[in-house]
Amino acid sequence: MDLTGTEEWPDFHESGCLFASPDYTWDSDDPSIKLPQGATPQEAERVRQSAPDPDKRFHYRYVAFRLMTRAADSLPAKSQAYAAILCQSARLMFRTHEDNTADETWRRYIHSGAYIPTLHPFGRNCPDPDFAGAHHTPARLFHISLHNGIHRWKYALLAAGPFAGAMFLLQRWAAHTKSRRTII
Numbered sequence: 813m814d815l816t817g818t819e820e821w822p823d824f825h826e827s828g829c830l831f832a833s834p835d836y837t838w839d840s841d842d843p844s845i846k847l848p849q850g851a852t853p854q855e856a857e858r859v860r861q862s863a864p865d866p867d868k869r870f871h872y873r874y875v876a877f878r879l880m881t882r883a884a885d886s887l888p889a890k891s892q893a894y895a896a897i898l899c900q901s902a903r904l905m906f907r908t909h910e911d912n913t914a915d916e917t918w919r920r921y922i923h924s925g926a927y928i929p930t931l932h933p934f935g936r937n938c939p940d941p942d943f944a945g946a947h948h949t950p951a952r953l954f955h956i957s958l959h960n961g962i963h964r965w966k967y968a969l970l971a972a973g974p975f976a977g978a979m980f981l982l983q984r985w986a987a988h989t990k991s992r993r994t995i996i
Contacts, residue, residue, distance in 0.1 A: 818864060873904045877913070880904070890926040893941035898925060902935035 851859075864871040880901035887894040898921045905914035918934050930939050962969070 899938035
């Protein structure tokens with residue numbers, strides 16, 4: 813709050829980050845900014861120019877949410893770090909009472925993320941992201957799919973080996989027999 817908080821609306825850092833007291837009134841020119849009674853036009857202009865984006869209570873949570881979802885875009889979708897980042901960004905939105913945004917984040921996780929059992933319930937119980945493991949995720953997924961493919965076709969591969977060997981020997985025998993016939 814000391815870094816990104818505002819003295820007046822929407823954070824009221826000067827009053828310990830509590831909601832506004834009754835002596836605050838809506839500015840008639842810009843109803844989205846609260847000003848103390850008797851504020852000069854110059855003070856109102858300074859408040860307007862330094863208003864946070866978005867101009868909402870807990871605006872820093874919205875900024876953090878945007879940055880976290882951008883960070884998730886640069887991670888492998890099936891990594892634990894991707895799931896943990898989305899979970900933590902949803903937690904920010906639940907704390908801000910933006911349940912629809914948190915639900916959209918959950919749908920994004922369900923659609924493209926890997927199943928992580930420790931994320932249940934999503935947005936409430938979030939582990940720390942494992943960025944080191946995210947680096948190895950594509951290679952690990954390749955090895956898993958290769959193992960699953962070999963395991964699925966192991967009997968066919970076991971049968972194909974002797975069959976291919978028999979076909980090779982038959983072809984060599986036929987070529988040898990043909991070459992003996994042309995000499996005689």
